[in-house]
Amino acid sequence: MVSELFKGLREEELDIEPTICARCGFCTFVCPAYLDTLWDSQSPRGKLFQLKDLITKNKAIPADFAERIFKCTLCGACEEICQVNIPLLRFWQLARGEIATLGEWPEIINFIDNAIQNSQNIMDIDQDDRLIWTDMVDDLVEGRVQKQAEVAYFAGCNISYKGTLAHMGENTVKLFSHLGIDFTLLGENEFCCGNPYFVAGDFESGTKLADHNLSELKRLGVKTVVFNCPGCHRAFSHEYPHLLGKEAIEGLEFLSFSQFVLRMIKEGKLSFTNQYPHVVTWHDPCELGRHQDIYEPAREVLRAIPGLELREMKHNRNRARCCGGGGILKGTNPVMSVRVSGRRIEMAEATGAEIMASECPSCTMSFNDGMEGRETSIVFKDLSQIVVEALDIE
Amino acid sequence: MLKERQLTELADIVGEDYFSSEEYMRKLYSQDIAALPGLVHDLLDTSVSAVAQPTTSEVVANLLQYCLKERIPVVPRGHGTSGYGGVLATKGGIVVEMTRMNEIYNIDRENMTVEVGAGIIWGKLIEELEDEGLTVAAYPSSAPSSTVGGWVAAGGTGIGSTKYGGIREQVVDLEVVLPDGQIIKTTKAGIGLFQGYKGLDYMYHPGTDKYQWGPSGHDKPGDDVTGLFVDSNGTLGIITKVKLKIIPLRTIQPMVASFRSRKLMIGALKDILEATRPFYLHFITNDFYRMLGEVDKAPETIGEWIVLSTYEGSDAEVAGEVEKFHHFVSRYGGTVESDEIANHEWAERFYPLRIKRLGPSLAPSEVYVPLEHLEEYLEHLDRHFKGEKYAVEGAIDDLGEVAALAWFLDDERRKISFLMGWYRSLDFIKLGLQHGGRAYSIGMWNAGHSLSFFGRKNYGLMERMKSQTDPKNRLNPGKVFPASLNLSIRFNLLILLVATIAVPVVLWFAGLLVPDLIMAYVPWLMLQDVMSVFIAMVIGLLIGVVVVEIANIVPITFLLAIGAHFMRLGRRIFKGSK
Numbered sequence: 001m002v003s004e005l006f007k008g009l010r011e012e013e014l015d016i017e018p019t020i021c022a023r024c025g026f027c028t029f030v031c032p033a034y035l036d037t038l039w040d041s042q043s044p045r046g047k048l049f050q051l052k053d054l055i056t057k058n059k060a061i062p063a064d065f066a067e068r069i070f071k072c073t074l075c076g077a078c079e080e081i082c083q084v085n086i087p088l089l090r091f092w093q094l095a096r097g098e099i100a101t102l103g104e105w106p107e108i109i110n111f112i113d114n115a116i117q118n119s120q121n122i123m124d125i126d127q128d129d130r131l132i133w134t135d136m137v138d139d140l141v142e143g144r145v146q147k148q149a150e151v152a153y154f155a156g157c158n159i160s161y162k163g164t165l166a167h168m169g170e171n172t173v174k175l176f177s178h179l180g181i182d183f184t185l186l187g188e189n190e191f192c193c194g195n196p197y198f199v200a201g202d203f204e205s206g207t208k209l210a211d212h213n214l215s216e217l218k219r220l221g222v223k224t225v226v227f228n229c230p231g232c233h234r235a236f237s238h239e240y241p242h243l244l245g246k247e248a249i250e251g252l253e254f255l256s257f258s259q260f261v262l263r264m265i266k267e268g269k270l271s272f273t274n275q276y277p278h279v280v281t282w283h284d285p286c287e288l289g290r291h292q293d294i295y296e297p298a299r300e301v302l303r304a305i306p307g308l309e310l311r312e313m314k315h316n317r318n319r320a321r322c323c324g325g326g327g328i329l330k331g332t333n334p335v336m337s338v339r340v341s342g343r344r345i346e347m348a349e350a351t352g353a354e355i356m357a358s359e360c361p362s363c364t365m366s367f368n369d370g371m372e373g374r375e376t377s378i379v380f381k382d383l384s385q386i387v388v389e390a391l392d393i394e
Numbered sequence: 395m396l397k398e399r400q401l402t403e404l405a406d407i408v409g410e411d412y413f414s415s416e417e418y419m420r421k422l423y424s425q426d427i428a429a430l431p432g433l434v435h436d437l438l439d440t441s442v443s444a445v446a447q448p449t450t451s452e453v454v455a456n457l458l459q460y461c462l463k464e465r466i467p468v469v470p471r472g473h474g475t476s477g478y479g480g481v482l483a484t485k486g487g488i489v490v491e492m493t494r495m496n497e498i499y500n501i502d503r504e505n506m507t508v509e510v511g512a513g514i515i516w517g518k519l520i521e522e523l524e525d526e527g528l529t530v531a532a533y534p535s536s537a538p539s540s541t542v543g544g545w546v547a548a549g550g551t552g553i554g555s556t557k558y559g560g561i562r563e564q565v566v567d568l569e570v571v572l573p574d575g576q577i578i579k580t581t582k583a584g585i586g587l588f589q590g591y592k593g594l595d596y597m598y599h600p601g602t603d604k605y606q607w608g609p610s611g612h613d614k615p616g617d618d619v620t621g622l623f624v625d626s627n628g629t630l631g632i633i634t635k636v637k638l639k640i641i642p643l644r645t646i647q648p649m650v651a652s653f654r655s656r657k658l659m660i661g662a663l664k665d666i667l668e669a670t671r672p673f674y675l676h677f678i679t680n681d682f683y684r685m686l687g688e689v690d691k692a693p694e695t696i697g698e699w700i701v702l703s704t705y706e707g708s709d710a711e712v713a714g715e716v717e718k719f720h721h722f723v724s725r726y727g728g729t730v731e732s733d734e735i736a737n738h739e740w741a742e743r744f745y746p747l748r749i750k751r752l753g754p755s756l757a758p759s760e761v762y763v764p765l766e767h768l769e770e771y772l773e774h775l776d777r778h779f780k781g782e783k784y785a786v787e788g789a790i791d792d793l794g795e796v797a798a799l800a801w802f803l804d805d806e807r808r809k810i811s812f813l814m815g816w817y818r819s820l821d822f823i824k825l826g827l828q829h830g831g832r833a834y835s836i837g838m839w840n841a842g843h844s845l846s847f848f849g850r851k852n853y854g855l856m857e858r859m860k861s862q863t864d865p866k867n868r869l870n871p872g873k874v875f876p877a878s879l880n881l882s883i884r885f886n887l888l889i890l891l892v893a894t895i896a897v898p899v900v901l902w903f904a905g906l907l908v909p910d911l912i913m914a915y916v917p918w919l920m921l922q923d924v925m926s927v928f929i930a931m932v933i934g935l936l937i938g939v940v941v942v943e944i945a946n947i948v949p950i951t952f953l954l955a956i957g958a959h960f961m962r963l964g965r966r967i968f969k970g971s972k
C-alpha cells in the first residue's frame with residue numbers, strides 16, 4: 001500500500017515539482033483560495049511545500065490537508081504566473097486523484113460520482129429527461145435528436161438539467177435555426193462529459209464517458225461540436241485526447257459558442273445590424289481562457305455588435321480572476337465560492353459597465369449567486385443571451 | 395515552546411482568525427526561499443511556536459509589548475521571498491506576518507509620495523498607482539509577491555534602480571513599532587532615538603482589554619533617522635507604514651542588445667551607463683542564457699551576452715536615449731535585437747529563477763561589485779568555480795555598482811554534496827568583496843559583514859538603540875547583529891549520547907593501552923566494574939552538557955567562516971555523491 005502513495009504524480013514524473021518550486025510566492029496573490037484567507041497554507045506555494053514533505057517521506061495526505069486541496073477552483077492562475085513553469089493544473093488534478101485513492105473525497109464528489117454511475121449525469125436524474133431544457137424551443141429541435149448531421153450541440157449536464165441555465169441552450173438552438181444550420185442533439189445519449197471526474201482526479205472513470213460520447217458523435221457523422229460550457233469543451237478537446245490518444249478525436253472539431261459565432265461572422269453568414277447600446281465587460285472563463293488559451297473570439301464577437309462598448313476589467317485574459325465556481329468549489333465550499341465571485345464582481349463594477357458577460361454555465365451560476373443580495377447595478381448575461389438580444393431573434 | 399496560556403493571550407491580541415499555532419502553519423512560516431541543507435536545521439532550529447497576522451499598528455504594538463513582557467522572540471515577516479535568512483527564527487518564538495496591513499492610505503500628488511501599509515505587495519501598489527497615472531520609481535523583481543515593508547527591511551536594488559536608486563532612496567518616512575511597543579514616525583523621532591533611548595516621552599493609554607490599547611502619538615521633530623531602519627531586517631522595530639516617493643507614469647521602452655564576448659558586453663555597459671540614463675540596466679552571461687535556452691526562455695539572439703537597457707521618460711527623452719543606445723551597441727560590435735525580444739526580456743524581469751527547473755535546487759548568492767571591476771570579477775569566478783554549474787546576472791544601480799547575482803545549480807536530494815555546496819554562496823560574496831564590492835543584504839547569513847555594510851558610525855547607532863530598546867535581543871535575533879547557534883533538540887541529545895558513550899569507550903581503550911599510567915595518576919578512572927563504567931558515563935554526560943552549552947553560544951557567522959573551508963574541500967570530495 002505504502003509504495004502506492006502518490007502513484008499518479010510519480011507516473012507522470014510530477015512528484016519532483018514541489019522540490020522545483022522556488023517558493024517565490026508569485027502564485028499566492030493570484031490565487032482565489034489564498035486571497036480568501038491570506039494564509040499561506042491555502043496558497044499553491046504553501047500546498048506544494050506541504051506536499052514536498054509528504055512525498056519525500058512517503059506519507060499519506062492527512063484529511064485536513066485534503067480538504068484544503070479541494071479549496072481550489074482549478075482556475076489555473078498559479079500555473080500561468082509560475083516562476084518555474086510547474087504544470088500546476090495537472091498537478092492539482094493528480095493530487096485530488098491521490099485523495100480519491102485514499103477515500104477522502106468530499107461528500108459532494110461522492111454524490112456526483114454515484115449520480116454519474118447511476119444515471120450518466122451529475123444530477124442523478126433520468127437520462128430520459130436530458131432534453132428538458134428544450135421545452136421552450138421544442139419546435140426548433142423537433143426531428144433533430146440523434147439525427148445525422150455535421151454540427152452537434154453538446155449542452156452538458158448543467159445546461160440540460162438546471163432550469164436557470166437552460167436559456168444558454170435555448171439561445172444556441174435559436175441561433176442555429178436563425179442561421180439555418182443543420183444540427184443534431186444527442187438527447188438521452190448525451191452522457192456527462194466526465195469533467196467532474198477530471199476535476200476530481202479520477203481519470204479512469206472519465207474514460208468510459210469520453211469513449212461513449214465520442215462514438216455517439218461519430219455514429220451521427222458529426223464534424224463540429226458546439227459548446228456553451230467551457231468545462232465540457234475542455235474535456236473534449238484536452239482530456240479526451242490525453243486519455244484516449246489524439247486519434248480518438250480525429251475528424252472532430254470542438255468550438256466554444258464564441259468561436260462558432262465568430263466563424264459565422266467571418267464567413268459572412270452572420271452580421272449584427274441592430275444597435276445594442278450597452279456597456280459590457282467581459283469575464284474570461286478559466287476553462288476557456290487559461291486552460292485553452294481562447295481569449296479573443298468573444299471579444300471580437302462583442303466588438304461586431306453596433307453600439308456595444310466593451311470595457312476591460314483590470315485583470316483580463318490570462319490574468320482574469322476566477323468566478324469562484326471552478327474545481328467543484330461551489331459544491332465543496334459554497335460560501336467561499338460566493339466570496340470569490342464577489343471579488344470578481346467588484347472588478348466588473350469598477351469598470352462602470354452595465355453588463356458583466358461571459359460564456360460559461362458555472363460562471364453564470366457563480367455570478368448570479370454573487371450578485372444576489374448585493375447592492376449592485378450590474379447584471380450578468382451569458383454571451384448567447386447578448387447575441388440573441390442583439391440579433392432580436394425569437 | 396510557548397505555554398497554552400500565552401498562545402491564548404496572543405490569539406486574543408491579534409484576533410483568533412489571524413493567529414495560528416497549527417504545526418503545518420508553523421512549518422510554512424519558518425521558511426524563506428532558500429532550501430537549507432538538512433544539517434543546518436540541526437545546528438539552527440528555525441521553528442516557531444505560532445504565526446500572527448496583525449491588522450493595525452496598534453495590534454503590532456500590543457503584540458510586541460506582550461512578547462517583551464513574556465520574553466517571546468518575534469520574527470517579522472513580509473511574504474518570505476528573501477533568501478538571506480532574515481525571516482528564519484533562531485530562538486523560536488512567533489512570526490509576525492504583515493500582509494494584512496496592505497492599505498494605500500494616501501496618495502500625495504503635491505509632494506509625489508504614497509503612504510501604504512507595510513504589508514502591501516508591490517504589484518498591487520503599482521497597479522493601483524497606474525490607475526492614477528503614477529508609479530513607483532523602483533521595485534524589486536519579486537514585485538508580484540514581496541511586500542513594501544519587506545524590501546525596506548531587507549534593503550536592495552531592483553527595477554528602476556539604475557535611474558532612481560534602491561529602496562533606500564525611495565523611502566520618505568516610516569511608521570515603526572519599536573521593540574517595546576512604542577509607535578514612532580521616523581522623520582520625527584530624532585537622532586536621540588539612537589543615542590540614548592529611554593523610552594519616548596509619551597506613553598500609550600491602556601484600553602479596556604488587557605492588551606488592547608492604542609497610541610496617542612505626538613511626534614517629536616529632529617534629525618531624520620529613517621535611513622537607519624532601512625536594511626535593518628526588522629531588528630530595530632516592525633515597520634507598519636511606509637511613505638514612498640512616486641513618479642508620473644511615462645513611456646517605458648525596453649531595448650535588448652546581444653554581444654559576442656564578455657569584454658565587449660562590459661565595454662558597452664560602461665558606455666551605455668555613461669552616455670544614457672537607463673531606468674534599468676541589466677545583463678545576463680552566456681552561460682545563463684544557455685541555461686535559459688534549456689527551459690525554453692531564451693529567444694534566438696546573435697550573441698549570447700545579453701544586455702537589457704530600459705528607458706523611462708517622455709516620448710522625446712526616450713527616443714533620444716534609444717538612439718544613443720543603438721550607437722553604443724554598434725561601437726562594441728553588438729546587435730540590437732528585435733522589439734519582440736526586448737519585450738520578452740522586459741516581461742522576464744520578474745523571473746530570475748526560471749532555471750531552477752534544471753537543479754531542481756538553486757543556491758543563490760548576491761554581492762555588489764563596482765562596474766569597473768566586473769570583468770576581473772567574472773574571470774575570477776570562472777577560475778574559482780571551475781566545474782560548477784552556475785549562472786550570473788547583474789543589474790547596475792545608480793552608483794555604478796553591479797548587483798551581481800549567482801545561481802548555483804544543485805540537487806538538495808544529494809544531501810552531502812548539497813551541504814558542501816554551500817561554500818559557493820559564501821565564496822561568491824567573498825570574491826566580490828575582494829574586487830572592491832560590498833554585501834548585498836545582511837539578513838542572517840551575512841551578519842558577519844554588518845559592520846562594513848552599515849559603516850562604523852551607523853552600526854554603532856543601531857547597536858546602541860538595539861541594546862536600549864531590546865536588551866534581551868528578542869526582536870528578530872540573529873539578524874544584522876550576529877547571534878549564536880540554536881541546536882535542535884535532536885542534535886543536543888545526539889551530543890549528550892555521543893559524550894556519554896565516548897568517555898567510557900576512551901577510558902576502556904586507555905586502560906588497555908597505558909594501564910600503568912592511569913593506575914599511577916588517576917586510578918579512579920580505571921574501568922574495573924559496573925560502578926566505574928557508570929561513573930564514566932556520568933562524566934561523559936557532564937562533558938556533553940558543557941559541549942552543548944558551548945556549541946549553543948558559537949556565533950553562526952563564526953561557524954560559517956570556518957565551515958566554508960571544510961565545505962570547499964568536502965564539495966570536491968563529495969560532488970556527485972548521493
Ligand SMILES: Cc1cc2nc3c(=O)[nH]c(=O)nc-3n(C[C@H](O)[C@H](O)[C@H](O)COP(=O)(O)OP(=O)(O)OC[C@H]3O[C@@H](n4cnc5c(N)ncnc54)[C@H](O)[C@@H]3O)c2cc1C
Pocket residue numbers: 023024426427469470471472473474475476477479480481492512513533534535536537539540541542543544545546547548549550551552553627628629631632633634744745746747837870873
Ligand atoms: C523572484 C525573486 C526576485 C527578487 N528580486 C529582488 C530584487 O530585485 N531586489 C532585491 O533586493 N531583492 C529581490 N528578491 C529578494 C526579496 O524578494 C526581497 O528582499 C523582498 O523585498 C523581500 O520582501 P518580503 O516581503 O518577502 O520580505 P521577507 O522576505 O518576508 O522579509 C525580509 C526581511 O525583512 C524583515 N521584514 C519583513 N517585513 C518587515 C516589516 N514590516 N518590518 C520589519 N521587518 C520586516 C524580515 O524579518 C526579513 O529580515 C527577490 C526574490 C525573489 C524570489
Ligand code: SF4
Pocket residue numbers: 030031032033034043044071072073074075076077078079088089092
Ligand atoms: S488553480 Fe487557482 S485556486 Fe487552485 S491553487 Fe491555483 S490559483 Fe489557487
Ligand code: SF4
Pocket residue numbers: 020021022023024025026027028044045048078081082083084085086
Ligand atoms: S509561482 Fe511557482 S515557483 Fe513560485 S511559489 Fe508558486 S509554484 Fe512555486
